[in-house]
Amino acid sequence: MSEFVRNQWYVAAYGREIGRDLFSRTICGESILFWRTEAGAVAAMSDRCVHRRFPLSQAPSHLVGDTVVCGYHGFTYDRGGACVAVPGQTRVPRTARLTSYPVTEQDGFVWVFIGDPANADATRIPRAPWLDQPGWTTVSGMEPLAARYGLLVDNLLDLSHETYLHGGYIGTPEVADTPIVTRVDEEAGIVYVSRHMADAACPPFYAKSTGISGRITRWQDIEFTPPCLYLLHSRIAPVGVLPNADGTDRDAYHVEVVYALTPETERSTHDFWAVARDFALEDQGVSDFLAENNRTVVLQDVAALNVLEQVIATEPDGYQELSINIDTGGLAARRMIAKLR
Amino acid sequence: MKILQVDWVPGSDQLRGRCHCGAEAIVDDPVEMWDWLLKHPNHPVPVREGKA
Numbered sequence: 001m002s003e004f005v006r007n008q009w010y011v012a013a014y015g016r017e018i019g020r021d022l023f024s025r026t027i028c029g030e031s032i033l034f035w036r037t038e039a040g041a042v043a044a045m046s047d048r049c050v051h052r053r054f055p056l057s058q059a060p061s062h063l064v065g066d067t068v069v070c071g072y073h074g075f076t077y078d079r080g081g082a083c084v085a086v087p088g089q090t091r092v093p094r095t096a097r098l099t100s101y102p103v104t105e106q107d108g109f110v111w112v113f114i115g116d117p118a119n120a121d122a123t124r125i126p127r128a129p130w131l132d133q134p135g136w137t138t139v140s141g142m143e144p145l146a147a148r149y150g151l152l153v154d155n156l157l158d159l160s161h162e163t164y165l166h167g168g169y170i171g172t173p174e175v176a177d178t179p180i181v182t183r184v185d186e187e188a189g190i191v192y193v194s195r196h197m198a199d200a201a202c203p204p205f206y207a208k209s210t211g212i213s214g215r216i217t218r219w220q221d222i223e224f225t226p227p228c229l230y231l232l233h234s235r236i237a238p239v240g241v242l243p244n245a246d247g248t249d250r251d252a253y254h255v256e257v258v259y260a261l262t263p264e265t266e267r268s269t270h271d272f273w274a275v276a277r278d279f280a281l282e283d284q285g286v287s288d289f290l291a292e293n294n295r296t297v298v299l300q301d302v303a304a305l306n307v308l309e310q311v312i313a314t315e316p317d318g319y320q321e322l323s324i325n326i327d328t329g330g331l332a333a334r335r336m337i338a339k340l341r
Numbered sequence: 342m343k344i345l346q347v348d349w350v351p352g353s354d355q356l357r358g359r360c361h362c363g364a365e366a367i368v369d370d371p372v373e374m375w376d377w378l379l380k381h382p383n384h385p386v387p388v389r390e391g392k393a
Contacts, residue, residue: 179349186343186361325356328347328371335375 003148003266004028005227005340007115009125011260011272014140015105018042022068024057026264028114032101033057037066037079044101044112045081049073051096108132108140109260109272126225130256130276137281139291140258140274143298147309149227149263152271153337155301156230156259157193157330159220165304169297174200174218182328184336191336193222193329199239205293206236209286210253210279215239222329226337232257254278257294267309273298345378347371360384 010027013034017023023034024047033047033056045068047057054061054072061071067084068077075096076085083096102113102120108131113120130136145152155161162171174197183192197218207213219235237252244250260272275294280286312319323331343361350357350367358374359365364384368374377384 179351181349182347184345186345188342323371325349325354325371328349328356328374331371331375332345332347335379 002029003150003341004114004263005337007113007119008227008340009104009111009113009120009122010228010262011109011270012044012103012112012262013110014142014272015042015108015110018110020063022057022061022063024055025270027112027270028263029265030099030114031055032112033068033098034103034110035063035068041079042103042105042110043079044103045077045098046100048098049075050083050098051075051086056098108138108274126229128229128231128256128258128274130278131258131274135281136256136276136278137287138274138276139287139294140272141291141295141298142273143271143295143302144264145269145271145302145305146267147269147302147305148267149261149269150334150337151305151308151312152259152261152269152301153224153226153333154327154330155305156232156261157191157222157224157333158326159193159195159222159232160326165300166297168204169293169300170203170205172201172203175220176326180326180328182332184332189225189336189340191222191224191226191329191332193220193224195220202236205290205297206253206255209277209290210236212236212238212253217241224329224333226333226340228260228262230259230261232259267313271298271302347374347378 012025012027018034019036031047032044034044036042047055049056049070051073054070056068056070062069066079074087075083077098078084081098081100083092086092102117104111104122106125107128111125131138160176163176178195178197181194200216200218202212202216217237217239221233223231234255234257235252241251256276258274262270264270275290346359348357355367355369356374357367358378360378360381366377
């Protein structure tokens, strides 16, 4: 049985990736062709010509206005995936239609619905507004992960691994040493994991970007809306500096770390990452530093999870695990994902 | 809102779980914790009952 959670929205791409060139990405095992119409809307359809399965993203396939022309025999499709022309005859077979996919652009992402289009309610797409909002500056990227989606969920829901895997970047001893609070909103379908460190070392990722030189109060508040969108609300301030009673928090630095976890195949995942900050908004040096450092951190995870995938792929189903307190949030996420299947 | 909450009890290795119905339990293991929470409304006899 497929492990994919269907009838869900997934991040397929950044909006900047989709233009007037044909673009292909595999989502939940489905090869999908993306392109923009002349009016700028994103179109999404199967990346396989109905005739002989030639990939429509493959040259010499190309766009002509708002149609895609297959580069093998010239089958031509409109933005909805309907075949509008075939070579050498006027009759287009009724069954000549590509599967098309509901798409929505929001917060800099292109979301695609995998499942029955009748269930594609775009109001259910969770938000990451900082990525495309005045007052915030964002750096972002995507790394291919040769590991199953569930391993990335485990990784992101338990940040104690920062201490060991990301030491010298974002990890300090206090992360693994600080107890967590896990909350599950059963109706909204959200898992929250909070770790508030009152007096912690400032890791280079934050010391160099904020300029704080001493110890810090560091809050990590995870908000995961399965299956795809993960938010880490990160608050950094000098030790003892807390939000004001009226809710304002101008003496702290806020970083919104956003991940979109999109299965590619049963054993590979698109690892979208973004870092939005509310300070040093115009400082390109800070942007370059955060982009390079966060990518390095993501690649540390990728290297570890790729190895882990190789190991567990050889294990029988139901292999032995041991969970401890740090896994409370990850276990909650696993359960919520299982309910969605 | 139906909120389930698990607190890692500060200074200990124990977890305190609270169901949206108010029932509470303290256990040593997160797997056991979620098993207990998800038995709602038939939580097994817990270490501690809250105000339902």
